[in-house]
Every structure is written in C-alpha cells, then in structure tokens.
Amino acid sequence: MANTPTGSLTDSQQRIMDFINRYVSMNDVPPTIREIQHGAGISSTSMVSYHLKALERANLLNRRERSSRGVMVRDPERVNLRSVLNVPVVGRIVASEPVPMPDADAMRDSENSVQVARSLVNGDEDLYALEVKGNSMIDALISDGDIVVMKRMTEVQNGDLAAVFLTDRNEATLKRVYHEGRRLRLKPENPTMQPFYVDARHVQIQGKVVCVLRKV
Amino acid sequence: MANTPTGSLTDSQQRIMDFINRYVSMNDVPPTIREIQHGAGISSTSMVSYHLKALERANLLNRRERSSRGVMVRDPERVNLRSVLNVPVVGRIVASEPVPMPDADAMRDSENSVQVARSLVNGDEDLYALEVKGNSMIDALISDGDIVVMKRMTEVQNGDLAAVFLTDRNEATLKRVYHEGRRLRLKPENPTMQPFYVDARHVQIQGKVVCVLRKV
C-alpha cells in the first residue's frame, strides 16, 4: 500500500488537503477538480472526486454539489472572524399570526437578508429575522418596518424578550417573559404599560429577540 | 437612458457590485457570470461581461481570465473592513440636555463605538452614535439602552427623524420634523401620540437619525 497515514488521512488525501490550503491562500478561491488533480499529483479526476468524498465524510471539507470550485476547507475560525452576519429575513410579524420560523428554503434565499455586525449579536449563529408590519408591536417599542433579529428557541429564561404566540387569543407578540408558577407574566417593553398574566399552557415560545434594527 | 449614476457607476454596475459583495460574504467564493446575471437582474451574460469589463477598468474588480468564478472585488481587506463601520458613541441622550455632538477626541476614542453593517446605513460616512438613557424617548419608540446612530446635519428634510433641541424648554428629543411656514411640526414616532408645533426659532436641529439599534 502506498499510503502513509497521517492521522487517518492517506497520503493522497493529505496532499489534496495541503494543495487546497496552499491554493486558497494564494488565489482566494478554491481550486477546480482538475487543478487539484495536477497540483496534488492525482492521476485522474475520478480519483480526486473519490478522495474528496472521503475528506467530506471526515468533516474536513465542505462541498457545494455540482458547483464549480465547490470545495471549501472547513475552517470555523475563519467564519468566526467574519465581521458581518447575513441573517435571512424569513417573514413578517403580524399580531394575528404565529411568528414564522425559518426553513431551509428561506435560508438559501439570498435576496431577503439583513447584514448584522457580529458584535451586535454576541456569538449567536443560527439567527433569523422578521420584518414588523403595522403597529401592533407598539407596546414592544417596535414600529412598522423594524427588523427583529431572533434566535430560535422554545424556552426562555426569566426576563428574556421573546416572541410568544398566545394560542387562546390566536395572537403573536413580543414580550418580556417571567415564569411565575403555572402562569407567565408578559411585560410590554413600554414601561408605561401594565404586564399581564397568561396560563403557561396557552403560550408557545417561538424565539428570543436578539436585537432590533430600525432603518430610518 | 435607464442609468442612474451613483458616483461613477451605472445602476446595473452598482447592482452587480452589491450582488458580488453579498454573494461573496455569504458563499466565500465569487459568483459565476450567470449567477451575477440572475442575482443582479441583468438580461444576458454578454451584458454582465460588458459591465464587468467596465468595473475592471474602473479598478473595482480583479479578474482571472477564462477561469470560472474569476471575478474578485479589488482589495478584499478594504472591502472587508468597509462592510462594518465603527461608529463612535459620543454621548447620551438625556431629555434635559442638548444632544452631544462629536468632536475630535470622541472620534479618536475607539473604546466606545458600535459596529454597524454598512448595508444598514446606506453609504453615509460621518456618523456618530448616542446611547439613550432613561425612558424619556418613549414617544420615539426608543427605550433605555438603545443606540441611536446619527448623521450630523443642521437642516433636515420634511419627514426626517431628527434630534431637535427645544431652546425654550431646554429639552432634546427625537421627532419627525415637518416644516410648516415659520413653525415646525414635531411628530412622535409613536402613532398613538399627537404631534405638536413649535416656533422654528426655538429649535435647533442637531442631526438626523440614521438607524436605531437595540441589543436585547
């Protein structure tokens, strides 16, 4: 066998990884299959494809299928360095409807997204955004056109500002949530308004508000 | 002519640049010609090629000829830096005081600044930010702790949301401003509240609100 395992990588796989890293650092774009073939000294494109699949299984690479230059080294540090997050706007908040949740399609849609400075959303990753329509969120100090950046979660801690859907009223709102036994206290952001109480069974937590953006 | 020059870029060229930047920030690789075509709403690949040549001449792009995904924004570092603006937080809004204006010292101070995605503040450059203390801005739908990003200016257009200082009351607030003869109509952002009128001589416009950020 011609393999010299490094970790669990064969010799060819190691050469491919090295070449991709070298290529990316020189060219800022990933190489094509045939560039890998020649650069890493692989005999055929099918062999490159073969090794790439193995490296993908080993979680060392990400690939965009059927896309040129679709191989990317998995480099979480680099992603972390990125200063701007693209947050998909997956829908709208309307008081009489549940808050939309992100799905795969919406995530892929590059048209509707807001860019948020990473420093605004400390480390949170899986975010989505909602556009507020109308003035039904006025007691959350949120007006028509505002963008609410949310983190998907079904449970929140005391004092979190969350999107809650009140099943008995068929209404979604943004409130600060406090657990009080079997009830929840929902407190409007507007301090001039009074909190009210609901049975925990009639409430669905749909996400936590991470930040609010208002373009003027 | 369908062009609306922005700087020295035509409308199409601007859309292409925006799309490429968006695409790169989301996908880590540059788009193909046809992805640009559809993403930027260009009618044909030849048109994309045509515009790309122009953008290359304008030194905004680098291209690898005859190579897939061979278009790269010039000086990625700079573009990367520019995707986030550092806006200095120069002070606080307190209803009983004039809104602070940025000075050289404050601008140098890198400690107190917020990062704002450039796409949030379309092109504006000389911005400063204020932190809202207390709930005096409740009628502007702004609560304690919010960050208001401002653009310094002394005159605003009808409907702009501006920081105004009422000299006769010795009070600063954020209101939408409408010129009505010698008076100004000041309209709270909260639609449930009534506008009121002041003599233009008793008002100092201190800046225009560009966006509002609320970390939760």
Place this chain on the structure above:
DNA sequence: CTTGACGTAGAACACCTGTTCGCCTAATAT
C-alpha cells in the same frame, strides 16, 4: 443627417468542470 460612442439583447462557441461508469489491482476477511 451622419457618425460614433455607448448600452442592450440573444445566440453560439469552445472549453471547463463535476460526476459517473466500467474495469482493474492488491490486500484482507470468510
């Protein structure tokens, strides 16, 4: 009007590119 520079549009071309298929070799397991 003519001309020339610019912008637009569609199609075609030639090459690039990821993928797959069939066949091979060698080592290991049954």
Place this chain on the structure above:
DNA sequence: ATATTAGGCGAACAGGTGTTCTACGTCAAG
C-alpha cells in the same frame, strides 16, 4: 479459495461557464 473491500485508472457525458459575434437601439456632437 473465494468474496469483500479499499484504492486506482481512464474515458465519457451532461451541463456549467467565460467569451465573442452580430444585430439593434439611443443619444449627443459634428
């Protein structure tokens, strides 16, 4: 000994991809 698995190879295919060519339209200057 046979089957199985992993690694390897070349060729071909289908669609992606950058490029170029032709034709058309607009507008301002000569």
